Structures are given as C-alpha cells and as structure tokens.
Amino acid sequence: MRSLAGLAAIMVAATVYLYLLSTHLPPGPKHVEPGSEGEDGGVQEYRLKFPSDLDELRELAEMLKFYKREHHGYVLLLFCSAYLYKQSFAIPGSSFLNMLAGATFGPWEGLVLACLLSTSGSTLCFLLSSAFGKQHVVQVFPEKVALLQRKVEENRSSLFFFLLFLRFFPMTPNWFLNITCPVLNIPIPIFFFSVLIGLIPYNFICVRTGSMLSEISSLDDIFSWGTLAQLLAIALVALLPGALIKRYSKAHLKVDGIDSNGPRQDDVKRDRKRQ
16 A cells, blocks of 8 residues: 555645646737637637647647747747656657657657657656556556566566567557556666667658648648658658568567467467466
8 A cells, every 4th residue: 555655645646746847837928719800809718638630639739839949948848748758758759759749849850859758758657557456457458468587587688689589569558568567577777778779660751740730721732742751751650660560579579479469369378287
C-alpha cells in the first residue's frame, strides 16, 4: 500500500502542476465567428483542448504557433510537461503529441523533441515502476511478465538488440515494456538507448505526418510532388530499420512465442508447467 500511496502522491502533484500550467496561459489569439455582428459580438479566445479532427488539429497548432512566437519558452515548457506526464504514467497516446510536435515546431525540431521526450518520459516511467510498482506489475500481468522474463534470459547475450526488436516491432505496447523492464532487471543505460534509437522511426512518422497535415488544405496538396516525396521518405524510414533488425533477429535472437496479441497459449502453458 505504501508503494501505491507514494505513486498516487507523485501523480496528484504532477497533475496539479500540469493543470496550473495549462490554466495560466498568457493572453492568446482571438478569432471572429463567421456571421457575427459588431466588433466584439463574435470574438472568442481559443481554448486548449484535444483535437478530434484535422481542422481542430490545425487550429490548435496555429494557436500554439502564435504562443510560440510571443512566448516560446512557455509553449516549450507546456508541451514538454504534457509529454513527460503522459509518458511517465504510462498513458497511451504518444502519436497525437508527436503529430502536434510536428505541426507546432516543424519536422526537425519536432523530431528532436519527440525523441528526447519519449526517451526521458519512458525512463521516468522505468524509475517509477522500479520504485513503486514492481510487485504490482507481476501481480497484474503474471503471464506476460513470465514470458518476457524467459525471452530476456534467452537473449541476454544480445539484450540491446532484443530490446530494439521489441521497439521496432511493438509486439507488446511500449508502455508495458516501460513498466516491465525493472522487473526483468534491464540495466537502465541499455533501456535508455534502446528507447532512444528504437522509437526514432515511429517518432519520425508521427512528427512528419503532423507537419504535413498542418500544411495540407485540400486534396490537391496531398498529390503534390513535395508531399509524395515526404510520404516516400516516411515509408523508407519505417521499413528500412525494421527490415535490418528483423534480419538480425532471425540469426541472433530468440523471439518465438511473442506476438502482437501477447503470449501464445502454448507458451503460457509451458511456463506454468515450469513453475
């Protein structure tokens, strides 16, 4: 109970901090509602909210770009805080924040931010799990932890490349790997660099997509030569590292029994017989 209480206290403190940071925004841009009369009748300030479609994504990106011109440090702090909060507490949905990074900061600055923040947030999640959640992870996911433990022991001599394989081919969710690695006694330097390198293709795809979506205003823009070239680059970045690590895994790694739906039933039965 102490471990859960400590984790809850940290999460409450982080939530309060993020809430205060997001509710004390500097004066923001205003827009006039179509068909409104008078100078002030239809004027409304933008509000921070999660976008549900492409138009809202562009609107949020434009608002953050405005803030970034006038208050660059504040926008950077707000974005970093939101990203680290999500990653640290294993909250799914990093693709949205990566796309927002690309739309707000551009493809290259957004990629650097996404890589650094995803790695830092995953490391914080690793440390929180190590300090507060080891026993609870084993209790909640006993079968998956047992399977991963066996695979880690089988690939101990190529542990870094095994972790890279799991990041390139997310047979288990990234958040689950983050909270499970302390249980598997993964050294934190190996964990850190496997996340940093292993998530580059995923981060690149999401950031580049967000950058493109913020610039596309019609179907004609999708089929322009520039957009098609970017889509080709995204495809190459997505396929090439995965192909290389998959080829290496066939010769050096033992990954049988791990699939996208979790442990296979025959492997679970085998682990139960060993216990």
